[in-house]
Amino acid sequence: MRKEWMTIRYHQEIAHNIYELEVEGTLVQDMNSPGQFVHIKVGEGEPLLRRPISIASINHHDEAFTMIYRKEGRGTTLLSTKKPGDTLDVLGPLGHGFPVHLEKGQKALLIGGGIGVPPLYELSKQLVSKGVEVTHVLGFQTSSVAFYLKEFSLLGTTHIATVDGTLGSKGFVTDCLREKNIDYDEYYSCGPKVMLKALEETLTTANGYISLEERMGCGIGACFACVCHRQSDPTGNAYVKVCSDGPVFKAGEVVL
Amino acid sequence: MRKEWMTIRYHQEIAHNIYELEVEGTLVQDMNSPGQFVHIKVGEGEPLLRRPISIASINHHDEAFTMIYRKEGRGTTLLSTKKPGDTLDVLGPLGHGFPVHLEKGQKALLIGGGIGVPPLYELSKQLVSKGVEVTHVLGFQTSSVAFYLKEFSLLGTTHIATVDGTLGSKGFVTDCLREKNIDYDEYYSCGPKVMLKALEETLTTANGYISLEERMGCGIGACFACVCHRQSDPTGNAYVKVCSDGPVFKAGEVVL
């Protein structure tokens, strides 16, 4: 983990309020695990705290990596005004990502919801390069905020669900999963808590990994802002920290 | 007085930490009196308060005006990063400027110290265009922070004093004044309080006008941040507000 002023190479709105941001710098040398994140200081002074954003794609050759974020509040709105050539204060890579231990020929199911989709892209690339067969189920609110469909399609079968039915099947990813009955050895998921919860209830048949979000202070494990109970001790003192023990956990490990 | 997003036309460092900044917009239509100022909101959010900056030169033809400022603290440091094409939130014109009531053939003495020099430039231009004979005495800390010497020379005799003697005569403007014994009908001055005080003691022979600085809240007369005692009632309740009654006052009117 390091802190580096990285330079913006590319920055574009790729769907409604969804931005793709590529930055370069030597910090990329440390990046390997899909599902890790960086902690970005957007403005000088305000906003005060860093913003956690997932690593969506790593490009070691160019010492660059890509993030995909949604313009939401103060921080991401300010971030969206940055231009190529501007520099960005990046701390990372942080946390523990998805394990990439499936073997050639095994099957992986990747399920993403909304702005939880980005980290699955690097994961999918790494799985595919190992010869794993990958199926994606990506859920979005509506077609205008969907992104990276082509990119995912190039890596494996890709099913889309939108809540309003404007793209792919109508409904949630869990509806889509029940319908398609996809075969897999392990599943990997990132998205809103409600989706992860529904998934844990739907996909009881195999090993799964889920990536969590929590409001963070330090992002490195020191402030205890991002603590969750363990399912093994749901009301006791056992805990995990999303920032340093996660954000990826084995399905069933953490109380959602 | 209006509030307008004005566009930066020109922005350059013209001496060590001294910047010339030209902005355009319809608000310039309201500008006439030299010595008035504008109140600038530099960042969105931080810094919180506006910054008072004098109008240094008005260009009605292009609907533009020029400011000259010193990079000091948070606000002016941030201001110095703005580029042509960027917009700036400007409130103005504010306050009462220097009276330009001398007649053709009369003599004006303009005395400026450091970052108090800028408003004298528009004043000098207006006096000269009325046919008034203008002499400038400009004081700076050292040669590297001196500016607009050529511009002032083109309008009238210009004496320079620097504290360290690296340019013009060594010493303060008051030293220079005592030495040169310049003839004038009225004097006009802007600079640090100590200089204005020394001036009022040195130049007792004629009418004078001085421009004051004070920390401001509103800049329009509502908050009572910038109040000074009157010399006619130095410890009583009589007062003037620098922002709305000034920043220009008749010499001897205000307790310095």
Add this chain to the structure above:
Amino acid sequence: MSRLSIHLPGLQLKNPIMPASGCFGFGQEYSRLYDLSCLGAIMIKATTPLPRFGNPTPRVAETSSGMLNAIGLQNPGLEGVIESELERLKQFDVPIIANVAGSVTEDYVQVAKEMSTVSNVNALELNISCPNVKTGGIAFGTIPEVAMELTKAVKEVSSVPVYVKLSPNVSDIVAMAKAVEQGGADGITMINTLIGMTLDEKTGLPILANKTGGLSGPAIKPVALRMIYEVAQHVDLPIIGMGGIQSAQDVIDFISVGASAVAVGTANFIDPFVCPTIIHDLPEKLDALGVQHILELQGRSLPNGKRATYSA
């Protein structure tokens, strides 16, 4: 019936937005920028029995997301305020809340008595919380019994409703609120400024001539929200909330924790048009939140949900 209109003791407000005392003078300067009749009300600058010059300058300084002021209650005195300032304000169709200050109980009583008889003064705001005057003041704002007695004394002489302005520089804001309720206050306004200090980097000396000053602006908004949240749960009086309000969203936040109306202070210095802008922006916010009247949002932050004490 407007979506923003609010009825409070002594006050029929077109909307819940009013400039905060001391941040709007007596309205004269802002009246050149827009029609003051668009405002919900105006809280005029603190008035003392006799004219005051206030503190030496510098009187303001900037801090992170905030500012410090130590004006020191400069004002033209009771007579000056009534004869020229309030007279001038009569041309506007807007309720006036007169901020009453002093050093001893008699000061407050005298100002309150005379002020409350002026035809366009609709309510008083007892300023028991000014951090910038050395004499007495502090006790009024920090000791519940003293605040209660003062409220009582003022209520006895006032012919219009009395709001008491609470200081945030206390250990127990609820105790203060209960005390003024017991003293007969018709409403509470909160919060005044937190006491703070900032230094000149080179000399290390305080920038304000008064050394300490009152901290206002966005920096104090979380403290204001918390205190109103607490008071709204324990006291039945209507609350006019303030502290760092800059936008329509900020107004919604204050209403959400239980305020019935709000005052905008420091933001007037940053954008002199902020009050009309907020008033303009509010209906759109209400649409986005799916409510017809702003008071439908009142108290929605509170543990037991809504607190609709006062209606439109």
Add this chain to the structure above:
Amino acid sequence: MSRLSIHLPGLQLKNPIMPASGCFGFGQEYSRLYDLSCLGAIMIKATTPLPRFGNPTPRVAETSSGMLNAIGLQNPGLEGVIESELERLKQFDVPIIANVAGSVTEDYVQVAKEMSTVSNVNALELNISCPNVKTGGIAFGTIPEVAMELTKAVKEVSSVPVYVKLSPNVSDIVAMAKAVEQGGADGITMINTLIGMTLDEKTGLPILANKTGGLSGPAIKPVALRMIYEVAQHVDLPIIGMGGIQSAQDVIDFISVGASAVAVGTANFIDPFVCPTIIHDLPEKLDALGVQHILELQGRSLPNGKRATYSA
């Protein structure tokens, strides 16, 4: 003799910079980023007799120039802290100040007694000011007599010097400082967080699961400076100052109003290298101000100039 070294009761500091309690865990995470031996000291996270999970999440939220936290004193308990955390810290050449918390006097006494016997614990910091625990706590931090009694009780059992951490959520900070001085405290640390709240814009509900939280960061710096300025004039104890420190200039400001050393809290989250950066930047600042040792600047803001109680 270093330009930054400072001697305080129980503490020989290489420099006046230490991470504030709760903002540095037990040092483990930061020890992967830099050598902790460069720090003046470390204030470790609050310890209670038994392990605590703390509050539900969200536990942090952002405000203008500040943040709110309601961690709720999560910690592995006295035994866990001593056996694993303090043990691990023994590899570093840095004094440890152990933050002692609890709900009742007995908690504090128990933790203090055992903590003070650990070989690398050089001093205790009595946390009588945590705003995020519901039971008891508040009275310790806001009632002078209660604070004095607690200080006394802890002093009796502690074998290392005891610093008491003051809450800013009080009407009279000087009274609190005098009370703990009378109780036998060896030093004061101040300030803890101001109590605040922030809301989710859409729902209007408090963002923190605990509803209220402690406000820290640059927003509170003016309040911290003012309180230290006041306490330094009335109490002889050394003060470790904190509240919004982010830079070497901020450190100079705190020393100027009378602090003998400082702690850096929230800024560690924004820049994990902030402590070593400040330590690196300080000598240049001293050069610019023309002083050899940092304590030459101590108390220069105060009415009677310097306050050089504690020397290098």
